[in-house]
Every structure is written in structure tokens, then in C-alpha cells.
Amino acid sequence: MEAVNPATGERIDTYEEADLPDVERALDDGWGAFQDWRDRPLAEREELIESAGEVLRENKREYAELMTEEMGKPVTQAVAEVEKCAWACDHYAQNAHAYLEDEHYPSPAGTEVKTVYEPLGIVLAVMPWNFPFWQVFRFIAPYITAGNVGVLKHASNVPGCAEAIEEILRDAGYPEGVFQSLLVPSDLVDDVVADDRVRAATLTGSGPAGRAVASAAGDKLKKTVLELGGSDPFVVLDDADLEAAAETGAWARNQNGGQSCIAAKRFIVHSDVYDEYTDRLVDEFESLTIGDPFDEDTDVGPQARQDLLDDLDDQVQASVDAGANVVTGGEPMDRDGAYYPPTVLTDVPAGCPADTEELFGPVATLYEVEDADAAVRKANETEFGLGASVWTEDRDRGERIARRIDAGCVYVNQLTKSDPRVPFGGVKESGYGRELSEIGMKEFVNRKTVWIE
Incomplete structure (x- = not known):
């Protein structure tokens, strides 16, 4: 996998692609990490996503320059993107408890009936190059904080960004295996989706890519969220x-x-x-x-x-x-x-x-x-x-x-934008499901009814 500076056409670096044995090891690590991560108190997960925001702010110029070098975004806009990622981390650090609070229902005397929100497991994120940090952090902040673990298949022209994001979470104190970047080619995505340890998938990208992931996931009855193109x-x-x-x-x-x-x-x-x-x-x-x-x-x-x-x-x-x-x-x-x-x-x-x-x-x-x-x-x-x-x-x-x-x-009287406080997503050929806010956080959880007699 080669990273090329689009402003100059010069090669920045070369990265080794992951193969099927690498995928197997990553999914083993992720599934093992999930067994502990799902039981971590939500307060601890909130503290960790807050720490990720701090790491982002402390190194925002470094991450911005990496984006600019790999995909050509003007550096001032890249700095703003890193700051937006930190804002999303703050939002879920402050609001995850309220979003995932048990919901109680009327029930017979002496009983308690409620919905609890529990994580699903490994969620695959297939993400694009155009906002190489924001697209990933709007996945990480809600879904990992909800107790899922993540595996990222990033676009092939931003491999440095993919590895940097994994390092950010490691520096923030996340346990090994809770979030991993896999530099896999697109032809291995179906294998990842089909694996029993992967419980859901989300994709931001083109219509054909979205259809491919949705088809592979649908064949295994797995939940997907798609954010596709727009006009x-x-x-x-x-x-x-x-x-x-x-x-x-x-x-x-x-x-x-x-x-x-x-x-x-x-x-x-x-x-x-x-x-x-x-x-x-x-x-x-x-x-x-x-x-x-x-x-x-x-x-x-x-x-x-x-x-x-x-x-x-x-x-x-x-x-x-x-x-x-x-x-x-x-x-x-x-x-x-x-x-x-x-x-x-x-x-x-x-x-x-x-x-x-x-x-x-x-x-x-x-x-x-x-x-x-x-x-x-x-x-x-x-x-x-x-x-x-x-x-x-x-x-x-x-x-x-x-x-x-x-x-x-x-x-x-405003331009269209994504904001961690409000749901984001499309209809028709632009996809389905929602990201961000409370609705987005609950896309990849089990809404479990618990009846206590």
C-alpha cells in the first residue's frame, strides 16, 4: 500500500498490506478484548474517550499535517477536523450515560420491566479518505464507548492516518484489541464481514461499496449502517x-x-x-x-x-x-x-x-x-x-x-454539516441508518427487554 502526496505526486511511504492470517489474528484479539471491554463500567469507557480527545488536541498539528500530506486537505481545514474529532469525544464522554440509561415501562405490581442497551461485539468500519480522521472518530466515539470493539478498514490512500488513529487510542489508555486498524485490500472485506465474530458493519463511501458490504452482511443477518453518496x-x-x-x-x-x-x-x-x-x-x-x-x-x-x-x-x-x-x-x-x-x-x-x-x-x-x-x-x-x-x-x-x-x-440558512449532537444519515441511494447523537449510539446495541418478577 503506497501513500502518495497528491500535491506533488511523490511517494510518502509504503505500507505492508494485511493478509488473511493477519485478519484472523486481529479478530481473535478483538473478540478476546470484547469479553472484558463489554463489562467495563460505562464511566471508565467515558473517561477513556475523553482521554482520546485530549490526545487529539495535544497533537492536532501532527495529525493535521499527516492528513494534508496523504490526501491534500488544506492544513487549516485538517486542524479543524482534528478539533471536531476531539469535540465528538467530549460529547460522548459527557452524554453516554444519558444515552444508554435503562428505559423503564409500566408493569404489574411487584415487577420491574425495562430495556437495557448492551454492545453487540466486533463492529467493522469501512471508511473513506476524504475526512480520514472525522469519519473514523464519529464511529469510535459512540460505538466503542457503548462497549463494542472496532476493526477499521480505512481507504488505501491514507494508511498513515489509519495507523495514527490506532496509536491515539493506545496512547489514551485503551486496552489492546479494543480498536484495530487493518490495512486490508478491498477484496478481503467480505471475509471480514462473514466472520462470526464480526456482529455488525458500517460503511461510508460509494454506492457500489455500500451495496457490497450490505449484501455480505445481509447474507449473515448482520446489522449495517451505510452513509453513501450525495448530490x-x-x-x-x-x-x-x-x-x-x-x-x-x-x-x-x-x-x-x-x-x-x-x-x-x-x-x-x-x-x-x-x-x-x-x-x-x-x-x-x-x-x-x-x-x-x-x-x-x-x-x-x-x-x-x-x-x-x-x-x-x-x-x-x-x-x-x-x-x-x-x-x-x-x-x-x-x-x-x-x-x-x-x-x-x-x-x-x-x-x-x-x-x-x-x-x-x-x-x-x-x-x-x-x-x-x-x-x-x-x-x-x-x-x-x-x-x-x-x-x-x-x-x-x-x-x-x-x-x-x-x-x-x-x-x-446554514450549510449541511455533521454534528455530534444531532443524528446524521441519508435516505434513498444515500444509505440508511443514523450516526451520532443518541440515535446513532444505539444503532449497534442490543435493545434487550428485561422483565423481573
């Missing part, structure tokens, strides 16, 4: 604050190089403000600083891999050939590294890649609609249903529109 609408109504909507919209599309499932991708704009909003949004796109991700002033770094840039450019060029208009950007930059500029497409024809596929990079598509009803129809005109954003000065109107959009989360 999130960013709806700008006629009474929106256009300055705020343009500034936030540019960031919502371009942060992390546009490589986010919940990035704003389809900008659906009321005809009364379409021209003005388009001008404002393009100005915001063109004001972003593209450059060395280690430069503190950089807003947009390289794409995470050259092949990802090539795929994105193919989608854009096919859309232009079909009739889409490039307002700004539109082709790879003439410089070393996998750089693609912030791009705006208008007049996007129905059925072209920019209209029907997820563009996983800094490319926005703009659509003009005549009214709010048309905006809702266009927002829902996708196979995806992860997030959405609605912009209007009328909060009640915003809520009414939000309730009509088919998505797992809708933000009014």
Missing part, C-alpha cells in the same frame, strides 16, 4: 440573503476540495434572483486561493488522487459536450499535482453527468427555477437523499420547504 441541493429562494447565501454556498461546495458527500452540489435558484446570485457565487468561487495545502492561506488544495481528478474532469467535459456552459474553471490546472479549480456550470442539460451523477470535487451546477414548488421538485429530482440547504429570510417558509425535501438532514 445535495442548495436552494436559494427569492427572499434569501444573497450575500450570505453566496459566501456560504462557495464554502459549502469547495471546502475539502469539494470532496464531501454533503457538499452543496446542485444550486437551485429562484428566477427573480438567479442572475444576481450567479454573479455573486462566481465572484466567491474566483476569490478562493488555490495552492499548496501546507500554506495557511490556501482555501482549495489538490484533489486526493490523480485518478479522482481525471474522473471529475471526464464528467465535466461530457457535460460540456452535452451543452453545459462553463462560467469559471472547467479544466485541470496547468501545474504539478492533482489540482482542479473551483468550477461553475450553468445551462446543465438533463441527463448529462453533471445533472445525474455525484461530482466529487469543486464543481457547482446551477439551475434556474420559477418558484418554490419548482425548487422542491428539482431538489428531489435525484437518486440521492443525504442533505440539503434552503435559503430564505422567512424561517417558517424555510421549514415548510425543508419538510418537503427528500433528505436525511436539511439546514435552513
